[in-house]
Amino acid sequence: MIKKIGKKLLLTTLIIIGLLVVGYFLFTAFYPSFGGDVSKERQQAYTASAQYDKGVFINTNSAVPKTRSFTELMSLLKYSLTTEVQNGRPKEDLPVQKIDSAAVANYTGPARLVWYGHSSFLLQMEGKNILLDPMLSEVAAPHPWLAEPRFNSEYPLDIPELPVIDAVFFSHDHYDHLDYDTVLQLKAKTTQFYVPLGVGVHLEAWGVASTQITEMDWWQETTIGTITVACTPAQHFSGRKLNNGQSTLWSSWVLHTDRERIFFSGDSGYAPHFKKIGDTYGPFDLALMECGQYDAKWPEIHMMPEETAQAGVDIQAKRLIPIHWAGFKLALHPWTDPVLRVQKGAANKDLTIITSGIGEVISVKDSTQVYQEW
Structure with missing residues (x-):
């Protein structure tokens, strides 16, 4: 009797696992937001x-x-799902400054x-609209159903109100950077997309259309009008x-005139x-630097805020905007921790x-502009 019950439990477990596996592959195969897969032909091209x-x-x-290892992955998953974070997200939607669509469309400064x-x-920049x-x-x-909502439900200017976009840049293919619904809305009004290899x-x-996509490797350059663009490394x-x-590859980007x-x-x-x-393209008037979604368990792929400040010095930036925060809860730190720590980390550096608000206009070279405090 016990053996029969054991066999039934094992069979039931295997059936459930099998259904989950089949369900996963069907989900990823037919649900469009997962994107495409790199073909053998493209893989061969990337060997260069x-x-x-x-x-x-x-x-x-x-x-x-x-x-x-599988054990380490399960431990990390448990850590992520069970660790409680005080002040992990704002209690209310973050305020958003609205911008005028006509002022954006007519801007040439x-x-x-x-x-x-x-x-x-x-x-x-240089008369171009870039995202x-x-x-x-x-x-x-x-x-x-698979994640918490973002911190702001409104945007400075919704996609339908944006003017024609001359260029869209993506740094890599993770969901908090490359989004299916956003691309669907942008593709009809975007001239060219610039992405790392494979994206x-x-x-x-x-x-x-493939003609609207420019894939680039690290250290490759191109131009958009009078703007020089360089695809640069990231870790x-x-x-x-x-x-x-x-x-697919991941990258940072340099845009300069x-x-x-x-x-x-x-x-x-x-x-x-x-x-x-910094040695190749610096000094920079402004650096938009990752500062958020970090943890001591994955320090090799996301910087701690103090490292963000040092990276700003390394690339020879005059001013730095901390990014990758105030949007989503993807790690286990308080939501304001990134901006507070990076300010302290930069206190003894040149x-x-x-710390601009969402929707606040940021002048690249105006060092006298005053921004909101978080």
């Missing part, structure tokens, strides 16, 4: 990249991201930015489902690439920290 090895993209420090929260920006990591959906996940497969899967990882990790220089870090752990970027 120094960052591509044995079918995956790698960091300069090839030990990153850390390889974890010096370079300026508008922060949308997290890592998303509208950049107006950096636009992620304008409620959750950073493939389905609304174009997701855009193509969502109906963006991170990629993947939108369990079986396509590191199939004879008058203005901007650095956008994307996501990155602290590493020597920041100094190399570096100005800008």
